Amino acid sequence: MNSTAVASTGTEGKLWGGGNQPLKASYGKLMMWFFILSDALTFSGFLAAYGFSRFKYSTEWPIADEVFNHFPFLHGVDAPMFYVALMTFILIFSSVTMVLAVDAGHQMKKNKVVLYMALTILGGAIFVGSQAWEWANFIKGEYGAVETRSGSILQFVDANNDNKRISIEDVAMGESMSQREKHNANEGIWYKNESNLPTVSLDQVKNGFAAQPNLLVRTMTLNEEREKTVLDRQTSLEYLNNRGVGIVQGANLTHNEYGAPLFADFFFFITGFHGFHVFSGVVILCIIFFNVLLGTYERRGSYEMVEKVGLYWHFVDLVWVFVFTFFYLV
Amino acid sequence: MAHDIAHHDSSAAKKRIWTVFAYLSVLTIVEVFFGYLRPEFLIFHDLLGMSYLNWMFIILTIVKAYYITWAFMHMEHETKGLRRVVVWTAVFLICYLIAILLIEGAYIEEVYTNGHMTWDF
Numbered sequence: 001m002n003s004t005a006v007a008s009t010g011t012e013g014k015l016w017g018g019g020n021q022p023l024k025a026s027y028g029k030l031m032m033w034f035f036i037l038s039d040a041l042t043f044s045g046f047l048a049a050y051g052f053s054r055f056k057y058s059t060e061w062p063i064a065d066e067v068f069n070h071f072p073f074l075h076g077v078d079a080p081m082f083y084v085a086l087m088t089f090i091l092i093f094s095s096v097t098m099v100l101a102v103d104a105g106h107q108m109k110k111n112k113v114v115l116y117m118a119l120t121i122l123g124g125a126i127f128v129g130s131q132a133w134e135w136a137n138f139i140k141g142e143y144g145a146v147e148t149r150s151g152s153i154l155q156f157v158d159a160n161n162d163n164k165r166i167s168i169e170d171v172a173m174g175e176s177m178s179q180r181e182k183h184n185a186n187e188g189i190w191y192k193n194e195s196n197l198p199t200v201s202l203d204q205v206k207n208g209f210a211a212q213p214n215l216l217v218r219t220m221t222l223n224e225e226r227e228k229t230v231l232d233r234q235t236s237l238e239y240l241n242n243r244g245v246g247i248v249q250g251a252n253l254t255h256n257e258y259g260a261p262l263f264a265d266f267f268f269f270i271t272g273f274h275g276f277h278v279f280s281g282v283v284i285l286c287i288i289f290f291n292v293l294l295g296t297y298e299r300r301g302s303y304e305m306v307e308k309v310g311l312y313w314h315f316v317d318l319v320w321v322f323v324f325t326f327f328y329l330v
Numbered sequence: 331m332a333h334d335i336a337h338h339d340s341s342a343a344k345k346r347i348w349t350v351f352a353y354l355s356v357l358t359i360v361e362v363f364f365g366y367l368r369p370e371f372l373i374f375h376d377l378l379g380m381s382y383l384n385w386m387f388i389i390l391t392i393v394k395a396y397y398i399t400w401a402f403m404h405m406e407h408e409t410k411g412l413r414r415v416v417v418w419t420a421v422f423l424i425c426y427l428i429a430i431l432l433i434e435g436a437y438i439e440e441v442y443t444n445g446h447m448t449w450d451f
Binding site for chain 2: 022023024025030033036037040041044045048049051052053054055056057058059065080081082085088089092093095096098099100103106107148149150152219221226243307310311314315317318321322324325328329330
């Protein structure tokens with residue numbers, strides 16, 4: 001009986017011979033590394049897919065500096081990337097406080113763990129809030145654009161003002177011919193809302209554009225200077241009148257005033273997935289924070305749980321470093 | 331082993347944390363600085379189909395990733411085995427994925443640009 005069971009391998013002395021801990025890490029930490037590795041590959045998949053689409057549309061991808069140029073309380077000031085750089089700092093700093101909490105845990109200094117974990121939670125919460133603000137600006141849009149039949153975007157610039165962008169609300173003139181009103185949930189049979197109607201109609205934009213000879217159309221195509229192409233007046237009129245089919249203000253999953261709709265899709269998906277990780281991180285940190293307060297780890301004699309959530313938190317920071325580079329810099 | 335750090339001098343561990351924070355901050359500031367200025371020399375000169383500026387951003391990002399993983403995630407205190415299991419796996423698979431997807435993306439762009447159909451109307 002039990003003749004197949006091997007009582008001893010005879011190789012116990014060797015590193016991988018059994019009975020050892022060759023990786024010298026606890027089960028919990030190893031599992032956290034497993035999770036981080038698989039999650040890293042998930043994010044790589046998303047970012048590589050973003051790279052694929054960007055290479056596919058390399059001649060017409062939106063310029064990040066023009067899309068993300070808001071800063072709180074500086075309305076109308078062109079501040080490309082500064083806010084997102086600040087967010088990056090906040091996240092890096094929350095990583096620092098996290099690793100300080102882990103360090104304090106090693107020395108069994110409960111009060112310091114409490115302080116540093118609280119700071120980490122604060123940093124994470126500020127980051128998620130900033131992300132929400134960034135999303136709100138992106139969804140709301142700034143200048144608006146005309147969409148063409150092929151789904152491309154036509155934007156407007158003022159030739160008298162150094163080809164600066166001009167909003168479609170400033171282009172538009174005359175009365176709207178559209179009789180459409182926004183459909184609300186309480187008016188229909190199936191209680192469905194429709195999204196906000198554009199504030200101006202296509203014929204108003206066409207009228208206004210024809211009446212103001214200083215206006216030109218800017219297309220999605222990047223030129224030799226790696227800037228967006230501005231058409232001459234004749235071609236501009238032709239493009240607007242023959243190709244334009246609708247108004248886009250802001251961005252959602254199907255329309256995007258900044259350019260290729262895929263850009264918005266990837267932005268929402270990747271920063272959203274990352275933001276979800278930060279949010280989960282804050283929740284897990286809070287749970288462990290209260291456990292620290294209750295003295296659970298003091299009684300257990302080890303703050304390894306803080307170390308494990310720390311690994312996750314640093315990973316979230318690590319992912320953000322890559323998202324920052326590929327969405328905002330490259 | 332990460333717990334080794336407990337027996338180390340704690341002030342050395344703290345010093346390491348703040349030094350790494352300084353590195354990460356400086357690297358981020360450099361990135362933002364060049365991202366804001368976009369010097370023409372770095373934008374209009376390519377190496378292997380990518381501008382110098384983008385190479386710079388990507389290399390600096392990998393340096394930052396190295397510091398976060400090694401110092402903050404304590405990879406430098408783990409055993410060689412654990413380090414290789416995690417890092418080599420990720421680096422190999424990510425390189426493979428990126429190579430395939432970017433080559434395909436560039437190919438499709440070529441078909442779109444040189445094909446007989448217009449995509450812009």
